[in-house]
Amino acid sequence: MKKTALSVFIGLVIGGGGIYALTNVHLLPEWKQETAHEGHDDHEGHDDHEGHDEHEDESKEVEISKAAVRSAGITTMDTKLEKLTEGLDVTAVVQCNQDRLAHVGPRISGTLVEIKKTALLGKEVKKDQILAVLDGIELGKAKAAYLKQKALLKTAEDRVEKETALFTRLNRLEIGVEAIQFLERKQLLEVAKRNYDREAKLFKTRASSEKDLLTAQAQYLSAQARFNAVKDKLLLLDVSETALQSLTRKTARSLSGVGTTSAREKLESIVAYKTIETELQAACELLYTLGLRESDIKLLGHDHDQPISSFYLRAPISGRIIEKHATIGEIVESGKSIFVIADLSTIWILLDIYEGDVPKVKIGQKASILAPGFKDPVLGEVTYLGDIIDKETRTLKARVEIKNPRQRLKPGMFVQVKLLKNSQSKAIVLVPEEAIQRAGAECFVFVQEKIGHYEKRSVQLGSRSGSRVIIRKGLKEGETVVVTGSFWLKSQLSKSKLGGGHSH
Numbered sequence: 001m002k003k004t005a006l007s008v009f010i011g012l013v014i015g016g017g018g019i020y021a022l023t024n025v026h027l028l029p030e031w032k033q034e035t036a037h038e039g040h041d042d043h044e045g046h047d048d049h050e051g052h053d054e055h056e057d058e059s060k061e062v063e064i065s066k067a068a069v070r071s072a073g074i075t076t077m078d079t080k081l082e083k084l085t086e087g088l089d090v091t092a093v094v095q096c097n098q099d100r101l102a103h104v105g106p107r108i109s110g111t112l113v114e115i116k117k118t119a120l121l122g123k124e125v126k127k128d129q130i131l132a133v134l135d136g137i138e139l140g141k142a143k144a145a146y147l148k149q150k151a152l153l154k155t156a157e158d159r160v161e162k163e164t165a166l167f168t169r170l171n172r173l174e175i176g177v178e179a180i181q182f183l184e185r186k187q188l189l190e191v192a193k194r195n196y197d198r199e200a201k202l203f204k205t206r207a208s209s210e211k212d213l214l215t216a217q218a219q220y221l222s223a224q225a226r227f228n229a230v231k232d233k234l235l236l237l238d239v240s241e242t243a244l245q246s247l248t249r250k251t252a253r254s255l256s257g258v259g260t261t262s263a264r265e266k267l268e269s270i271v272a273y274k275t276i277e278t279e280l281q282a283a284c285e286l287l288y289t290l291g292l293r294e295s296d297i298k299l300l301g302h303d304h305d306q307p308i309s310s311f312y313l314r315a316p317i318s319g320r321i322i323e324k325h326a327t328i329g330e331i332v333e334s335g336k337s338i339f340v341i342a343d344l345s346t347i348w349i350l351l352d353i354y355e356g357d358v359p360k361v362k363i364g365q366k367a368s369i370l371a372p373g374f375k376d377p378v379l380g381e382v383t384y385l386g387d388i389i390d391k392e393t394r395t396l397k398a399r400v401e402i403k404n405p406r407q408r409l410k411p412g413m414f415v416q417v418k419l420l421k422n423s424q425s426k427a428i429v430l431v432p433e434e435a436i437q438r439a440g441a442e443c444f445v446f447v448q449e450k451i452g453h454y455e456k457r458s459v460q461l462g463s464r465s466g467s468r469v470i471i472r473k474g475l476k477e478g479e480t481v482v483v484t485g486s487f488w489l490k491s492q493l494s495k496s497k498l499g500g501g502h503s504h
Helices: 002-013 018-023 025-044 046-056 066-072 139-204 210-236 241-245 249-254 261-289 294-298 356-360 488-498
Strands: 061-065 076-078 082-095 101-104 110-115 130-135 310-314 319-324 339-342 346-354 366-370 376-384 395-403 413-430 437-439 443-448 453-458 460-465 469-472 480-482
Touching: 061 319, 061 395, 066 082, 076 339, 082 366, 110 241, 110 413, 139 261, 261 294, 346 356, 346 413, 443 488
Parallel strands: none
Antiparallel strands: 061 453, 076 480, 082 346, 082 413, 101 339, 110 130, 130 310, 319 339, 346 395, 366 376, 366 413, 376 395, 413 469, 437 443, 443 453, 443 480, 460 469
């Protein structure tokens, strides 16, 4: 026994593997084979590093049984060429579209007396939908002032109508007087004309003197002038020519009436009405300022279901209630937000662009967004690019806006954004990141030759595309790559190296 141990020791020293053999004496046959191989390498003139590489090359395959494949849960995929547009990959965060975000609160202080059942957290609401009912003393006073001015205006309006009617009567009376004068002067004109015509005939036959003719002519012209004066006055009072021709003493007397007013009194009533109308408009504008709408103001005095001091809080936009800070009975101060509504049909993706990548980004540039759990990317475009580099992070703010009709993207999500360079794409191989294994600086995958037989394949990686990685070198289209279970195969390969053989 002592002689055998001594022989082993001498052999180990000669072979240059003393430390390994002392700790693994029971592997003597394998040690002898490796010692002979190492001696052959030395004879060929290779250095130790090159000998190690050849040992590595011998351990690039793993062979296991079909039962072990099922037990390890190994899954594979066949590689294929895919069209992918190159671009800049950026990690970003989802945010609400700030142009479609509303903080809802009262314009005046009030007590919250009711929250509508449809105004719950997470509920969809429509524009102008009532969210809550509040009660405010200030608004009650403003409503009362408006209703007072509204009542005064009605009284003033009635007065104007009355004064106008009385003044119309006065106007009719004046027309009646003038109409009687018109008829009298018309009759005098007819008499003067007949007298003038008679004197003209007598003068032709030398039966009358020229003096009598001239006197009759003067009387006729005077009557004509007086008739024309009263006729013109009636025309100015809006009496038509047709009415003048059919005018009689009976119709002239019917134009007069009892109970008249002066033009001054009529004017005073109109001035009073205009003054109250102005004050009512001012009261109405105050209600607008306090948050009431035109439809709400029209209901004042008719809505008996609510106290005069009550007012509604409405949704300014359609969207989803994402925040709610409302408790029945609390006093809500002016300007305090008790609801936050967001229209999530469009959202913003906020990006931080590193200083060196800023020239690669432009307004209107197309972007591909992939969120965790999403199978397909969503397309959008850059709508904003900042102007100031952050001193701490050396990044520039940018924003991508996208449509989100089904609201699958949620504010706060982290997403992967690819800012596309152009519309041209090239065919590449992509594999899930789970398939990639690493050993130091080396990246590799396992290629399935057949079920149970796997080859380690070094690959050169490109950029990420969502949860997948671009393979720039090392794989071809149609090869079968291990996805799930690649780490297990890596561990089996390590055991194989240590044991000097394949794992089964």
